[in-house]
Amino acid sequence: MSDSPPPTARAEVVNAVKNALATHGYAGLTTKKVAAESEKSEAFFFYHYDTKDDLVVAFLDWAIEHNRDQLSALDDDPVTRLYDALDFLVGDPADDVDRGINVAMMELLSHAPHNERFHERLTAYEASVIELFVDIVEEGIARGQFEEVDAHDVASYLVVTANGTAGAAMALGMHDVDAGVRRELDRYLRTNVLAPGVTPPEGVLVP
Amino acid sequence: MSDSPPPTARAEVVNAVKNALATHGYAGLTTKKVAAESEKSEAFFFYHYDTKDDLVVAFLDWAIEHNRDQLSALDDDPVTRLYDALDFLVGDPADDVDRGINVAMMELLSHAPHNERFHERLTAYEASVIELFVDIVEEGIARGQFEEVDAHDVASYLVVTANGTAGAAMALGMHDVDAGVRRELDRYLRTNVLAPGVTPPEGVLVP
Structure with a gap:
């Protein structure tokens, strides 16, 4: 450069x-x-x-910082943070820029096996997002708001599911898939992650 | 052509x-x-x-048929079929061709917004895979082996989660993510989909 x-x-x-x-x-x-x-x-x-590629790397370096800042700035309560972070990560297919960025990130991911610079940045990015969810889950367990789950398994699972919506929902415009995934993510969180009696914030993730 | x-x-x-x-x-x-x-x-x-692109379209047309045949030929029991189909869809990051195909499909998905022929084939493909999972879930409910879930929500959710592993696990080689997702998928299925007392086949999905 x-x-x-x-x-x-x-x-x-x-x-x-x-x-x-x-x-x-x-x-x-x-x-x-x-x-x-x-x-x-x-x-x-x-x-x-x-x-x-220098331009794309500059963008990725910024995006990693920016998303980390966005996700770190979320509400302090683990239940609210979990729902806000997931809603942010699943993205909004009705927002053209959000949709475009999600699809472009999928494209860059597909180049990672052949592009060392993308591979390095994208691995750091995925790892940092998973780590952020691990922190939320561990905090929720410590406060008794979450079940005693494996924080890393749950975090990996949530990030992968959110990433996967970029294919069907964002790239193909299958909006019913996006809606179904959001409802089922909510059901999973209530049954497998939140402790009994804990209720998620209304209108987040599932409109 | x-x-x-x-x-x-x-x-x-x-x-x-x-x-x-x-x-x-x-x-x-x-x-x-x-x-x-x-x-x-x-x-x-x-x-x-x-x-x-003619070559790629020929490949996609074949892949849609082939995957549908593979998934349709699975065991008749809904519980076994569900686990086998998911295991097939999540893919094997240790298999170079499977890994390469999963990452290439992600790349083709990212071109769908700009490529009408890819968009048409990939939408048909995603819809047919989701439909196959809907059939499995409905059959499982009818036989009393599954809970009374929303079959389309569950099917969309499973397909999106499986697709999402192509990013972190396949393109970036984050194998711990793949392992964590498989364990958490299994926990989700046991808690949210299978009826009480129904046990999944051993060694499928989670090694």
């Missing part, structure tokens, strides 16, 4: 890459399309980023 | 596309690489298939 852009410009770059990925996917991404989503010229991008 | 190849050649073509996709992914696929996986010459492929 050439010289990194200053921090204020970085935010603009990341936002442009995000929107370009959401619209065109990784395969359709070009520096020209990224520049079209920003106030900066194409020359600016070429000055700071040698390749399309 | 040009003239379709005869049925015996079709099987060879599909196998070559499958292995080439497993090794190189969709982005890295070329007719040359497909031909390298087969006894046929590159000229044979160019004669029958105009573009790379």
